Amino acid sequence: MAADQGTNQSVEKAAAVLASFLDGRGDLRVSDVAQRAGVGQSTASRLLATLEQLEYVERDEVSSLYRLGPAVISLAGAAVNQHPVHREARSHAQTLACSLGLGANVAVRRGGSLFYLCNFEGKLAPKSFTLLGQRNPLHATGLGKCLLLGLTPGQRRELIPEPARFTQYTITDHDALDAALAEVTERGYAVESEELALGRACVAAPVLDSTGTVTAALSISGPLSAIDLSTREAELGRIAIEVADSISIGLGYIGPGHQPAHLTVAGS
Structure with missing residues (x-):
């Protein structure tokens, strides 16, 4: 049960990180994501790195700012088409x-x-x-x-x-x-x-x-x-x-x- 709760919390935190981009106002710093998602900066940084590997977010190589990635677009397209x-x-x-x-x-x-x-x-x-x-x-x-x-x-x-x-x-x-x-x-x-x-x-x-x-x-x-x-x-x-x-x-x-x-x- 404890393992399940830990997994659920991780999923909730990852979802909160993705939701921090929903206002569409532009690319975000790690600190911006942490504040909007209600998590610590180290947690936000770790989650963003994982989500980047999975292409749910992408990081600008020059500014190091994050935006939503192509995997989110693929999911959104599938959801709306269904x-x-x-x-x-x-x-x-x-x-x-x-x-x-x-x-x-x-x-x-x-x-x-x-x-x-x-x-x-x-x-x-x-x-x-x-x-x-x-x-x-x-x-x-x-x-x-x-x-x-x-x-x-x-x-x-x-x-x-x-x-x-x-x-x-x-x-x-x-x-x-x-x-x-x-x-x-x-x-x-x-x-x-x-x-x-x-x-x-x-x-x-x-x-x-x-x-x-x-x-x-x-x-x-x-x-x-x-x-x-x-x-x-x-x-x-x-x-x-x-x-x-x-x-x-x-x-x-x-x-x-x-x-x-x-x-x-x-x-x-």
Whole structure:
């Protein structure tokens, strides 16, 4: 039992070392990794050396700084390619981004956050990074609002006890969030304008699985000037619903229309 506990702790420490790179802010020193992972510097150095041999991290020969290595990319690629929502949604989202020139994103819920499975940028919404694998809050995003459909007000309050504020437009009151979700249910799509980041907006629609459960969401996103909600909201909402429905059908959904009021949401 003691040996098992020691092995488990070693695995946990190695995972913490890898997780210290998740913010993607740049290469790290051994001391940076030690601080973020909550381990001693000698332990961090030893773990990094082992992970380097296994290609889970790599070290710059000039600066001696560490970054994630190719083995992590291989694992991530395998994981996302095995996910049924990603397999079904990828081509739809890619085509959508190309045709509109905007961003197209697909996410699922993981606990109290959304988790990106697909992220494509059109020429009007370029990014220098991918959202794949990143997380964002549910209450401050169009994707998240769709993923909250089907949860009761009590379940939403338990999942997000205190909705955090990101801009002056973020919904931080549960009663206001309930009202916003009622609107999403009524029209079949969600809208978010500068609630998470200033100058950005999106329109999103829920994706259903074979049981009629909201298993994912698809969004069309970009700068305010490109999204142009004042004149294009209805158009983009219709497109989001149509593409989300196509993904739903691919996942085995055969029910009538778009009925989020009667659905539950996958995720824990």
